[in-house]
Amino acid sequence: MALLPILSYPDPRLHTVAQAVKAVDDRIRGLISDMLETMYEANGIGLAATQVNIHERLIVIDVSEERNQPMVLINPEVLWLSPERVRGDEGCLSVPGIYDGVERARAVKIQALDGAGQLRTIEAEDLLAVCIQHEMDHLLGKVFVEYLSPLKRNRIKTKMLKAQRAER
Numbered sequence: 760m761a762l763l764p765i766l767s768y769p770d771p772r773l774h775t776v777a778q779a780v781k782a783v784d785d786r787i788r789g790l791i792s793d794m795l796e797t798m799y800e801a802n803g804i805g806l807a808a809t810q811v812n813i814h815e816r817l818i819v820i821d822v823s824e825e826r827n828q829p830m831v832l833i834n835p836e837v838l839w840l841s842p843e844r845v846r847g848d849e850g851c852l853s854v855p856g857i858y859d860g861v862e863r864a865r866a867v868k869i870q871a872l873d874g875a876g877q878l879r880t881i882e883a884e885d886l887l888a889v890c891i892q893h894e895m896d897h898l899l900g901k902v903f904v905e906y907l908s909p910l911k912r913n914r915i916k917t918k919m920l921k922a923q924r925a926e927r
């Protein structure tokens with residue numbers, strides 16, 4: 760297992776559209792294991808392969824309190840989004856320290872392969888549904904700050920670039 764470096768906004772690679780995973784093989788199983796380790800170490804509830812500069816449709820999630828219910832979504836597709844929408848604060852491991860309100864469907868139904876390559880249908884509500892939508896956006900090259908006003912987004916971009924310059 761290995762910790763993977765997470766791309767930080769506004770890295771242009773975060774806007775890459777991911778391609779379908781072709782086979783759930785040893786390479787993908789190794790990547791799942793590394794992504795889970797990276798997500799847990801960063802105290803995140805989700806991580807998309809895009810964020811670790813791998814542009815394939817793979818997501819790991821764990822919204823459990825005990826951090827012992829990992830979920831793996833390979834080639835996820837949305838089947839249904841609830842018309843009921845909720846607004847809640849979101850964060851992102853690629854935009855550390857920034858939390859802001861985003862409106863999303865309160866519930867979703869998706870289809871995806873699990874870590875064993877089995878096709879699953881998953882119905883999710885509340886935090887899990889929001890996390891799934893946030894991570895699926897990453898696979899489309901979209902970061903949650905793109906839902907914010909241009910003014911807020913530009914302020915975040917400036918703050919992130921300043922922090923990155925100070926780190927170097």
Ligand code: K1U
Binds near residue numbers: 849851889893894
């Ligand atoms: O995609 C990511 O960078 C992970 C992100 C997932 C996410 C958090 C909140 C709403 C939607 C999606 C995070 O894990 S951010 C950090 C975090 O642990 C967290 C933030 C807010 C609520 C719960 C957890």
Ligand code: ZN
Binds near residue numbers: 893
């Ligand atoms: Zn994110």
